[in-house]
Amino acid sequence: MKRRSSITLGVATLALGGCVAIGPTAEPGLSADGAVPAEVVALAAPYQNLGAIEFRPEDGCYWYWHDGPVEMTLLPLRTPEGNPICQASS
Numbered sequence: 001m002k003r004r005s006s007i008t009l010g011v012a013t014l015a016l017g018g019c020v021a022i023g024p025t026a027e028p029g030l031s032a033d034g035a036v037p038a039e040v041v042a043l044a045a046p047y048q049n050l051g052a053i054e055f056r057p058e059d060g061c062y063w064y065w066h067d068g069p070v071e072m073t074l075l076p077l078r079t080p081e082g083n084p085i086c087q088a089s090s
Contacts, residue, residue: 044064044085049065
């Protein structure tokens with residue numbers, strides 16, 4: 001009986017652990033240096049959430065948080081032609 005309750009407790013812990021909310025890692029609308037350049041906003045396609053943009057230094061590109069019906073997803077910020085918006089590498 002004791003084994004059964006510990007298994008039930010373990011399953012419940014794992015199930016509830018999946019309910020953790022994951023959101024933006026930076027304050028929405030801000031890049032790593034604190035502001036989204038106006039050029040980036042001008043390049044971006046209008047269907048994207050321009051109020052939740054962040055710069056990811058590991059790939060040099062801008063990303064935005066899409067608030068879908070089930071979860072928030074980090075997607076690459078794109079131009080109307082579908083090209084990702086990234087900084088030129090040096």
